[in-house]
Amino acid sequence: MHRLLPSLFRHLAARRRLRRWPKPRRFDRNLVVIGAGAAGLVTAYIAAAVRAKVTLVERGAMGGDCLNSGCVPSKALIRTARLLAQIRNAPHYGIARATAEFDFAAAMARVRAVIREVAPHDSVERYAGLGVEVLQGEARIVSPWAVEVRTAQGTQTLTTRAIVIAAGARPFVPPIPGLAEAGYLTSDNLWDLRELPRRLLVLGGGPIGCELAQCFARFGSRVTLVEMAPRLLMREDADVSDRVAGRFRQEGVDLRLEHKALRCLAEDGEKALVAECRGEEVRLAFDQVLVAVGRVANTQGYGLEELGIPTTPARTVAVDECLQTLYPNIYACGDVAGPFQFTHTAAHQAWYAAVNSLFGGVRKFRVDYSVIPWATFTDPEVARVGLNEQEARERAVPFEVCRYDLRDLDRAIVDGEAHGFVKVLTAPGRDKILGATIVGEHAADLLAEFVLAMKHGIGLNRLLGTIHVYPTLAEANKQVAGAWKRSHAPQGVLRWLARYHAWRRG
Structure with a gap:
């Protein structure tokens, strides 16, 4: 009963807030979705599928940032x-000589061609065919029951039973003088490049910075990666960061941790x-600088301020466990x-937003x-689900x-990719999986079994009792299960069996 009271009070307070706004007698729509990235597209698709x-x-462009x-x-x-x-x-x-003449402009043209090939999946035409009305214009929430939409054809106001905000995020640019x-x-305008930077400085050692730093180093840029933290990929365990950093150094990336x-x-x-390291200033020359220090939610310009919908300390829209805002x-x-901030979690949340x-x-x-x-698509790839060691310790x-x-996996040896590891956290004395981290070839694909x-x-x-095709990289998942089994073998039973077999030999 006590647990129900806070929920009841929140419900009554929300209803009181709604009463301040005139409620239409009839509604034009069941739902208006703002933003056609992964979250908005899936939300609209589900709503149309249930005939709303x-x-x-x-x-902007359909498909949002992901596409x-x-x-x-x-x-x-x-x-x-x-x-x-x-x-x-x-x-x-065993190939004595192999060369490639790299054309950066052609590589960027291929990027644009790939976007064009994927774009029909997220197009206006496809979603219209699914039963979604798509308006390309500026949306503004003018009341909890109404959204004003300004398009090239003019401005209209839609009344709606519910609204889902799926406005996405943008790269965060720190206020660095100069x-x-x-x-x-x-990551927004990088794709406009047509000439390979001779010297590229990357600000940020998170997933985006690491992926793009390695790319440009392999293309031939002299890459310097600047990270304020003591290691790359700070959300991962130290042994993961060390593997990625080691490969980066082998490939010529100048790491400035x-x-x-x-x-x-x-x-x-x-x-x-000009950067500071251990109290001293260091000057790092560049031709282009890539800012990859994180992303910030788009919370301005579509009416949140007028409705008083708050944001969190992380600068995201404040929502409850059901994705409900103040209203x-x-x-x-x-x-x-x-x-x-992953495409797959946006789609995951979209189901809840649509249904709720x-x-x-x-x-x-x-x-x-x-x-x-989640995964970071460096080489080696890094993929994780659940807890890693540092998070488990932080949470006690x-x-x-x-x-x-x-290095012990046959297929990895055959492929020349015998580096990396599979690490699984389990509950003490049990085979329950608390989390898994994979570093290596196709790590993101291999993670699906643990998910x-x-x-x-x-x-x-x-998992150990499941047949895995030989020889495949997926056998690594079975092998780590086997390693767990060996470390938890019942020693008393094994000693008894040794005596039994000795008796059988006479």
């Missing part, structure tokens, strides 16, 4: 960079970043709501964040670690 009347409003400036273009660029690295490594495979004057790139950016200079045609009929999902906004009067669903996978969660090194296992409560014993 839904309008999707997008002011136009994020996942799709970056992975297309990574594919080219990886091919170049493989050609350079040809002697390892940065704007020197000029900078982000524990360097704090102070200011940018542009003097006599030379650009430079009970306004929801937010995807990057604009956090806490994760349309059927919340009957039943609401709390978002399940218990099994969230008891755990055991089981590890399998890919499935954690989602459905499958332990390492059952």
Whole structure:
């Protein structure tokens, strides 16, 4: 009963807030969705699938950042960079000489071609065919019941039972003196480059900075990566960071860890970043600087301030466990709501936003964040689900670690990719999986087995009992389960069996 009281008070307070706004007697729409990135597209699709009347409003390109400036273009660029690295490594495979004439402009043209090929999946035509009304223009929430949409044809106001905000995020640009004057790139405008920078300075050692730094180093740029923290990929365990950093150094990336950016200079045609490291200033010259220090939610310009919808300390739209904002009929999902900024979590949240906004009067669903996978597409790839060691310690969660090194895996040896590892955290004395981290070839693909296992409560014993094709990289998952089994073998039973077999021999 006591647990129900706060929820009841929140419900009554939300209803009182709604009463301040005139409620239409009839509504034009069941749902208006603002933003046509991953979260908005999935929300609108689900609403149309259950025959709701839904309008999707997008002011920019359909598909959002993922299609136009994020996942799709970056992975297309990574594919080219990886091919170049493989050609350079040809002697390892018995190919005495293999060369490639790299054309950066052609590689960027391929990126644009890939975007065009994927774009129909997220197009106006496709979603119109699915039953979604798509308006390309500026949306503004003028009341909890109404959204004003300004298009090239004029302005209209749509009344709606519910609203879902899926406005996405943008690159965060820190206020570094001189940065704007020197000029900078982000993941938004990087794709406009046509000439390969001779010297590229990357600000940020997170996933975006690491992926793109390695790409440009493989293309032939002299890459300097500046990171304020003591290591790359700070959300991962130290052994993961060390593997990635080691590969970067092998490939010529100049890692400047524990360097704090102070200011940018542009003097006599030379650009430079002045950074501080251990109390001393360091000058780092560059031709182009890529800012990759994180992303910030788009929370301004579409009416949140006027309605008094608050944001969090992380600068995302404040939502509850059901993705509901201050108003009970306004929801937010995807990057604009956090806490994760992945395309797959945006789509995951979209189901809850759609169902709760349309059927919340009957039943609401709390978002399940218990099994969230993610990957960084460096070489080696890094993929994780659940807890890693540092998070388990921070949360005081008891755990055991089981590890399998890919240098012992037959297929990894055959492919010349015998580096990396699979690491699994389990509950003490049990085969319950608390988290898994994979570093190596196709890590993101291999992780899916652990995601499935954690989602459905499958332990390492059952994973060990599952037949895996030989020889494949996926056998690494079975091997780590086998390592866990050996470390938890019942020693008393094994001693008894040894005596039994000795007796049988006479």
